[in-house]
Amino acid sequence: MEIRMEKLTKIFISKDKKEVRAVDNVDLTIPTGKLIGLLGPSGCGKSTTLYLIAGLLRQTEGHIYFDEDEVSEMPPEKRGIGLVFQNYALYPHMTVRENILFPLQNLKVEKEEAKQRTYEMAELVGLQEMLDRKPKELSGGQQQRVAIARALVKKPRVLLLDEPLSNLDARLRLQTREEIKRIQRETGITTVFVTHDQEEAMSISDEIVVMKDGLIQQMGEPQDVYDFPTNLFVAKFLGNPQINVFDGEIKNKKIYIDDMIVSETKFPDQKIIIGIRPEGFNIDAEEKSQLVFDVNLVETIGRDTTLIIDMPGQEAGLLDKKSFKVIVDASYRIGSGHKVHFTVKPDKMHLFDLNGELLK
Amino acid sequence: MEKKNNWRAWLYLAPMLILMIVFIFYPLFNAFVISFYKDYQPLLNQRAAGITFTNYTFVWNNYFFKAALKNTFVLAFVSVPVSIVLSLLIAVALNSIPKVKAFFQTVFFLPYVTNGIAVGMAFAVIFNKNYGLFNAFLDWFGIEAYDWIGSTATWGRQITALMIFTIWDSLAFKILVFASGLTNIDKQYYDAAKIDAASRSTVFKRITVPLLSPLILYISITSMIGALKAYNSVIGLFGDKLGGKPRDMITIVAFVYQYRAQYANIGYYSYAAAAAVTLFLITLFFSALQAIVSRKRIHY
Ligand SMILES: Nc1ncnc2c1ncn2[C@@H]1O[C@H](COP(=O)(O)OP(=O)(O)O)[C@@H](O)[C@H]1O
Ligand SMILES: [Mg+2]
Numbered sequence: 001m002e003i004r005m006e007k008l009t010k011i012f013i014s015k016d017k018k019e020v021r022a023v024d025n026v027d028l029t030i031p032t033g034k035l036i037g038l039l040g041p042s043g044c045g046k047s048t049t050l051y052l053i054a055g056l057l058r059q060t061e062g063h064i065y066f067d068e069d070e071v072s073e074m075p076p077e078k079r080g081i082g083l084v085f086q087n088y089a090l091y092p093h094m095t096v097r098e099n100i101l102f103p104l105q106n107l108k109v110e111k112e113e114a115k116q117r118t119y120e121m122a123e124l125v126g127l128q129e130m131l132d133r134k135p136k137e138l139s140g141g142q143q144q145r146v147a148i149a150r151a152l153v154k155k156p157r158v159l160l161l162d163e164p165l166s167n168l169d170a171r172l173r174l175q176t177r178e179e180i181k182r183i184q185r186e187t188g189i190t191t192v193f194v195t196h197d198q199e200e201a202m203s204i205s206d207e208i209v210v211m212k213d214g215l216i217q218q219m220g221e222p223q224d225v226y227d228f229p230t231n232l233f234v235a236k237f238l239g240n241p242q243i244n245v246f247d248g249e250i251k252n253k254k255i256y257i258d259d260m261i262v263s264e265t266k267f268p269d270q271k272i273i274i275g276i277r278p279e280g281f282n283i284d285a286e287e288k289s290q291l292v293f294d295v296n297l298v299e300t301i302g303r304d305t306t307l308i309i310d311m312p313g314q315e316a317g318l319l320d321k322k323s324f325k326v327i328v329d330a331s332y333r334i335g336s337g338h339k340v341h342f343t344v345k346p347d348k349m350h351l352f353d354l355n356g357e358l359l360k
Numbered sequence: 361m362e363k364k365n366n367w368r369a370w371l372y373l374a375p376m377l378i379l380m381i382v383f384i385f386y387p388l389f390n391a392f393v394i395s396f397y398k399d400y401q402p403l404l405n406q407r408a409a410g411i412t413f414t415n416y417t418f419v420w421n422n423y424f425f426k427a428a429l430k431n432t433f434v435l436a437f438v439s440v441p442v443s444i445v446l447s448l449l450i451a452v453a454l455n456s457i458p459k460v461k462a463f464f465q466t467v468f469f470l471p472y473v474t475n476g477i478a479v480g481m482a483f484a485v486i487f488n489k490n491y492g493l494f495n496a497f498l499d500w501f502g503i504e505a506y507d508w509i510g511s512t513a514t515w516g517r518q519i520t521a522l523m524i525f526t527i528w529d530s531l532a533f534k535i536l537v538f539a540s541g542l543t544n545i546d547k548q549y550y551d552a553a554k555i556d557a558a559s560r561s562t563v564f565k566r567i568t569v570p571l572l573s574p575l576i577l578y579i580s581i582t583s584m585i586g587a588l589k590a591y592n593s594v595i596g597l598f599g600d601k602l603g604g605k606p607r608d609m610i611t612i613v614a615f616v617y618q619y620r621a622q623y624a625n626i627g628y629y630s631y632a633a634a635a636a637v638t639l640f641l642i643t644l645f646f647s648a649l650q651a652i653v654s655r656k657r658i659h660y
Contacts, residue, residue, distance in 0.1 A: 056554065075554075076555050077554060083551075083555045085552060087548065089548040089549055093570040093571065093573075102566070103556040103557060106557040106562060150556070
């Protein structure tokens with residue numbers, strides 16, 4: 001089922017009577033059967049968007065459609081959605097079985113069928129052995145899976161997950177995210193997955209939606225958004241280590257960082273912000289390029305060597321000296337203190353105006 | 361380490377311990393001892409003439425003790441559950457109307473800061489046969505005027521009036537406790553229940569009540585103990601006659617007090633002590649029973 005949001009806005013009135021536009025005029029279409037990662041920093045309006053889709057919050061303005069049906073005024077239980085809360089919200093006094101059964105009992109599903117479906121769900125999430133345990137007798141990952149089973153058992157048209165992995169430790173997080181991917185594939189349910197972790201969103205989503213301050217920044221397949229960010233915020237938010245950001249300038253169709261020519265460009269003269277991914281540098285063995293840096297520190301981990309270099313254009317000796325990172329193949333033998341010549345891979349460099357918008 | 365600092369712990373606890381020993385443990389122990397004394401009349405300088413069990417048999421066979429037992433049990437096992445259910449419903453209702461919540465919480469809390477006996481006297485006026493509000497209220501429904509607390513009132517009417525007063529008087533505190541318990545329940549459970557299509561009554565029965573169950577247990581144990589010790593309410597509503605007809609509404613504590621203080625101001629200390637010890641055992645029994653039963657039901 002397709003979810004379509006039109007000019008969706010949610011305004012909260014905060015304690016000091018200020019308006020908070022948690023979701024601001026959002027136009028967004030979530031395609032059928034896909035797993036969509038809704039990504040953004042904390043407080044950007046991800047949960048609010050999710051709760052608007054679920055019907056737990058009422059929009060201030062705008063419309064929500066499920067396929068052709070408008071659901072904007074529909075109460076949550078009529079919308080046919082499954083929601084997994086950030087801290088799961090499993091009923092602590094009920095067993096796993098009772099938790100999964102609860103929605104079916106409310107929907108007056110016939111007893112035998114309810115039992116059957118509960119068992120199937122437990123099987124889907126691999127918890128058929130745990131049906132008689134209480135939530136607190138389960139690990140975080142298992143609780144997570146109960147919450148998913150409870151959300152799916154009533155055969156919803158949409159599955160909404162609010163930061164489902166944030167309460168798990170690192171190893172479990174990897175494992176559970178594969179699990180969610182598998183369950184989504186098996187059921188083919190349209191899924192919205194909220195997270196503030198870009199790596200998580202990139203690895204699991206068919207498409208990602210990047211949000212900031214209630215506004216949609218960009219939507220697309222993860223690799224496309226990574227390769228073609230439409231603004232500095234998206235470029236900085238995706239990728240680990242972060243993209244390197246330099247103050248630069250275009251003069252006579254040439255791009256400069258400090259006084260060094262980086263490359264040529266078709267854009268007119270102006271001051272710009274240059275983003276270069278850490279993996280976007282080549283070492284110029286012939287030492288012909290103008291882009292030269294003193295390597296400050298070298299960290300080699302496995303295949304990659306990370307060079308840590310002082311940001312150009314800073315006075316030496318400052319305490320809060322900024323640096324940037326360059327990742328090169330470990331086969332280069334570079335020590336700290338070396339002067340290295342670089343060239344930049346054009347597809348790893350993005351030019352922004354001073355407002356952070358991509359130069360077009 | 362642990363051993364070394366023990367004396368400090370005892371030192372800090374000492375003031376409380378001394379007070380408890382003087383005013384709680386020693387009297388408890390002493391009452392237990394006195395309840396076995398034979399012909400003990402300290403105000404007549406008459407020492408115990410030996411050890412006996414007849415104080416207990418006298419008390420247990422006494423007509424007024426049996427009446428006291430009946431009245432006390434009705435209060436503890438009818439009015440307490442009723443007031444718990446009522447206060448729970450009111451607390452939930454209050455919680456769903458956040459804007460006027462503060463106002464109503466004040467209204468419901470007023471009885472708590474008002475003296476029980478004074479309130480009882482007000483209720484005595486309300487239940488008056490001729491000019492009381494209660495009969496005026498019943499009159500709307502075409503019910504004739506009854507005597508509720510006067511000398512012609514039946515036992516049933518008197519205990520009804522007493523229970524209405526007791527319930528009203530105890531409602532405030534319970535509502536307050538439940539209301540604060542409700543605000544401590546994570547709102548997400550209710551959101552989850554909404555998504556799960558639970559009706560209002562399902563939410564109340566299957567989510568609110570179970571999640572409040574530790575509080576409900578606490579409140580039911582403490583109010584049952586309170587009700588087993590009922591005395592003030594009777595004095596407030598009926599005065600020291602203890603009933604429309606004298607002693608109709610006698611309670612165990614009232615019985616203890618009578619045998620301790622009345623009868624030419626000399627009293628029968630051993631009877632009073634035997635009744636008090638009996639009450640202690642009854643209270644212990646029901647508290648333990650409640651704790652055991654609920655341990656099976658409250659676990660999360
Ligand atoms: N009930 C509320 N009342 C007032 N402000 C709120 C409420 N819920 C969220 N907000 C505000 O709306 C913004 C978005 O919140 P939220 O959707 O929870 O962000 P996210 O899930 O992306 O971290 C935040 O600034 C938050 O403070
Ligand atoms: Mg959130």
